Amino acid sequence: MKGFLDYALGDTFFHHLNPLIKLLISLLISIAAFISGSHLFIAALIALNLVMAARAGIFQRGVMLLAGLLKFSAFIFILQLLLVRRGNPLLHLPLNLVITDAGLSSAFLIVLRLIAGTMPLAIMLSITQMSDLSNVLVLKCKVPYKYAFALTTAIRFIPIFAGEMAGIIEAQTSRGVEMDTKNLFKKVGLILPLCVPLLITSVKKIEDSAISAEIRGFHLRTGQSCYKRYMVTAGDMAVLAFSAMLIALACIF
Amino acid sequence: MITIEGLTFQYKNSNRNAVEDVHLSIRGGDFLGIIGESGAGKTTLIRAINGIIPHHLPGDYYGSVQIDGEDTFDVTPSAISLKVGTVFQDIDSQMIASVVEDEILFGLENYSIPRDEIEARLSGALDAVGISQLRYRNISHLSGGQKQKVAIAAIIALRPKILLLDEPTSELDPQSSLAIFRLLKELNEKHGLTIIVVEQKIMLLSEFVKELAVMKGGRLLLHGSVRNVLKNTEQIGKSGINCPRVATLSNRLTELGVKLDGVCVTLDEACSMARRLMYD
Ligand SMILES: Nc1ncnc2c1ncn2[C@@H]1O[C@H](COP(=O)(O)OP(=O)(O)OP(=O)(O)O)[C@@H](O)[C@H]1O
Ligand SMILES: [Mg+2]
Numbered sequence: 001m002k003g004f005l006d007y008a009l010g011d012t013f014f015h016h017l018n019p020l021i022k023l024l025i026s027l028l029i030s031i032a033a034f035i036s037g038s039h040l041f042i043a044a045l046i047a048l049n050l051v052m053a054a055r056a057g058i059f060q061r062g063v064m065l066l067a068g069l070l071k072f073s074a075f076i077f078i079l080q081l082l083l084v085r086r087g088n089p090l091l092h093l094p095l096n097l098v099i100t101d102a103g104l105s106s107a108f109l110i111v112l113r114l115i116a117g118t119m120p121l122a123i124m125l126s127i128t129q130m131s132d133l134s135n136v137l138v139l140k141c142k143v144p145y146k147y148a149f150a151l152t153t154a155i156r157f158i159p160i161f162a163g164e165m166a167g168i169i170e171a172q173t174s175r176g177v178e179m180d181t182k183n184l185f186k187k188v189g190l191i192l193p194l195c196v197p198l199l200i201t202s203v204k205k206i207e208d209s210a211i212s213a214e215i216r217g218f219h220l221r222t223g224q225s226c227y228k229r230y231m232v233t234a235g236d237m238a239v240l241a242f243s244a245m246l247i248a249l250a251c252i253f
Numbered sequence: 254m255i256t257i258e259g260l261t262f263q264y265k266n267s268n269r270n271a272v273e274d275v276h277l278s279i280r281g282g283d284f285l286g287i288i289g290e291s292g293a294g295k296t297t298l299i300r301a302i303n304g305i306i307p308h309h310l311p312g313d314y315y316g317s318v319q320i321d322g323e324d325t326f327d328v329t330p331s332a333i334s335l336k337v338g339t340v341f342q343d344i345d346s347q348m349i350a351s352v353v354e355d356e357i358l359f360g361l362e363n364y365s366i367p368r369d370e371i372e373a374r375l376s377g378a379l380d381a382v383g384i385s386q387l388r389y390r391n392i393s394h395l396s397g398g399q400k401q402k403v404a405i406a407a408i409i410a411l412r413p414k415i416l417l418l419d420e421p422t423s424e425l426d427p428q429s430s431l432a433i434f435r436l437l438k439e440l441n442e443k444h445g446l447t448i449i450v451v452e453q454k455i456m457l458l459s460e461f462v463k464e465l466a467v468m469k470g471g472r473l474l475l476h477g478s479v480r481n482v483l484k485n486t487e488q489i490g491k492s493g494i495n496c497p498r499v500a501t502l503s504n505r506l507t508e509l510g511v512k513l514d515g516v517c518v519t520l521d522e523a524c525s526m527a528r529r530l531m532y533d
Contacts, residue, residue: 007351009391131355156351159393208346211309211330215339216349216411217363219331225362227371 006159008126013235014056019132020140021236026120028243033116036250039105042112045246049119056127065122066115073111080107130156135226145221153209161202168194255279255302255415255447259316262297262306271297273471274316279449281414284441286458286479287451289468290493295451296342298468299419302449303339304330320415335364338413342420342451344400353379353387353395353403360411378410381436397424405433409440416440418450422457430454434461456497459483459518467492483516499523 014022029049033042046066053062080103082093087102130152137148172194181187257277263270272294279285287295300306304325307314318325325333341347350356357375366374379385382402387395392403401424408416418437422430438461440446452458459465465482467475469492475482483489483500490496496504503517503526511530517523 006393007391009352009389129351129355131350131352131359153349160345163393205346207309208341208343209349211305212341212347213349213359214309214330215303215305215334215337216360216407217331217334219329220335220365221363222365225365227358227362227368 005122005125005155007129008056008058008061010057010127012056012127014052014124015127016233016235017239018136018230018232018236019128020136020230021232021240022124022128023121023133025239025243026124028240028247029120030117032243032246032250033113035247036253037109038253039108039112041250041253042109042116045116046112046119048246049116049123052120053123056123058123058126061126062119062123065119069115069118070111073114076114077107077111080110125155132228132230135228136230138223139226139230142223145223145225149213149218153206157202157206160205161198164201165194165198168198254281254321256319257298257301257316258319260298260301260318261313261315262301263313264297265311265313267312270471271312272301275471275473277466277473277476279447281447282441282445283447283449284438284461284463285449285466286462286464287449287466287468288453288455288458288494289474293468293492294471295468296419297471299339299417299449299451301325302415303337303417304328304333334411334413336413337415337417338408338411339417340401340404340408340419340421342423344397344404344424347404348392348400351392353384353390353392356392356403357407357410360407364411374410374412378406381409382406383432398426398429401425402429402433405436413446415447416449418448420451420453422452422454430457437461455494459497459500467494469493479518480516483518 017025029045033045036042036045050059050062050066053059053065081099082097082103084100084103084106085098087100087105089098089100090104091099093099133155134145134148134152137143137151138145169191172190177190181190255278257275260272260275261270262272275298287298289295297306300310301318302320302325306312307326308330314326320333320336348356349359354375357378358371361371361374376385376388379388382405384399384402384406387399387403392400395403401421405418405421416437422433425433434457437448437450441448448462450458450462459479462479464477465475465479466473467482467489474492475485475488483496484504486496486501486504497518499517499520499522502523503513503515507513507516513526517526
């Protein structure tokens with residue numbers, strides 16, 4: 001998932017939404033996904049996510065995100081499939097395991113929910129500048145700047161670490177280590193030791209970043225320091241109303 | 254005015270002094286270049302001036318650093334930053350925003366610069382380092398050199414009285430390096446900024462700065478006007494730095510008894526020296 005959460009520059013309707021509204025609608029869509037018990041409705045939410053990604057000019061990233069989440073949920077799917085024992089048996093497996101129709105249905109539901117619940121936030125964070133997010137948290141939610149900054153810095157560092165990891169893996173591959181093995185256990189065995197150097201450089205990076213903020217007057221900042229203004233526009237209200245409607249629909253379906 | 258007296262610092266979990274017994278006084282309006290091999294303690298000295306040492310990096314600290322009579326030990330780095338702006342060596346980790354514009358805004362907002370002044374400062378700083386076209390770009394997609402310019406613009410916008418730069422041209426091509434030094438010279442001469450710059454390219458450095466300091470093993474080996482320092486070809490060589498060829502040439506000639514009026518710093522000076530020697 002290259003570029004995951006890395007800010008995607010753009011000038012679309014979704015980019016210009018108020019950062020707080022972006023957070024709010026992704027939250028509402030996630031809630032809708034968890035309220036609804038209908039496979040179809042949740043699948044429609046996932047489709048809606050892809051449409052939003054497309055309108056925000058990051059369709060490809062949306063698809064990559066979906067693919068990544070699908071891979072990730074495969075494990076949960078199988079687990080759920082094997083653990084649910086009620087319903088009509090469809091298939092008997094060795095070790096006294098059984099696959100039932102109810103298990104199949106709930107496994108699908110969980111995976112769909114997981115995907116539909118995760119995508120909105122990932123998409124919205126991709127098109128939100130972290131500085132804007134911390135600014136509105138301070139201005140509108142009265143979060144102390146220190147905490148807002150810490151939160152947004154943490155999010156901002158995710159793609160940086162991912163890039164770093166990719167760099168380390170590339171370096172290992174070029175030294176002849178077979179990092180692209182399909183064997184999951186082997187791969188984990190190869191990646192795990194790399195996490196130590198990553199952790200060390202990461203801690204140093206965060207420390208340096210904090211120092212850099214400090215010597216540019218971080219501690220002098222007041223709640224009203226922010227230059228940009230963040231308004232809630234008609235467009236913001238419209239998407240908010242739409243998301244609220246999704247919740248209502250989720251309650252029905 | 255910066256006064257450093259007997260500064261000695263040893264990082265925690267290190268067994269040698271990173272800087273040792275450094276005495277240095279820098280007047281307002283100075284333009285000082287610091288040079289020295291890797292590990293000589295240049296970055297440590299910079300950190301001691303802007304207060305990161307001792308406030309953020311633990312270790313054994315002796316001596317004192319005073320800025321306008323105020324000991325950096327007693328004030329926070331944020332308070333020091335009102336006077337002292339720093340561009341760090343590690344460019345990536347000093348970026349705190351995702352878009353260039355926000356990177357520059359960060360400091361301006363922190364200092365509560367009035368709204369009607371912010372735009373002028375923002376575009377002025379971008380323009381000064383020649384990156385106006387990068388204003389709305391994503392920082393993570395910029396080249397190393399472009400990021401370096403963003404970091405410099407972010408500090409210049411704050412208009413500090415004292416500017417510290419730790420290898421600000423390490424990722425820049427020769428043309429851009431020259432442009433940065435021209436800008437520093439202008440800031441120094443026109444706006445009276447005190448500038449301290451750490452730099453590996455000694456030719457570039459000696460052409461622009463007024464004073465040079467040579468460090469080795471944490472100690473200040475030489476300090477003085479560019480011309481006075483460059484007279485010491487041998488000592489500079491011992492510190493792991495190659496003295497500029499033109500300076501070495503004129504030093505050798507002087508040793509051989511040729512009458513010259515001082516050491517050559519730039520190629521142009523060497524040329525006119527050669528011309529004089531040939532025709533006189
Ligand atoms: N954070 C740190 N923790 C422990 N030791 C450090 C730290 N930073 C630097 N040192 C040590 O202090 C000494 C001086 O380092 P410093 O970074 O000041 O050198 P430098 O002259 O800036 O070198 P370079 O040209 O490579 O940037 C070195 O021996 C280095 O290993
Ligand atoms: Mg250094």
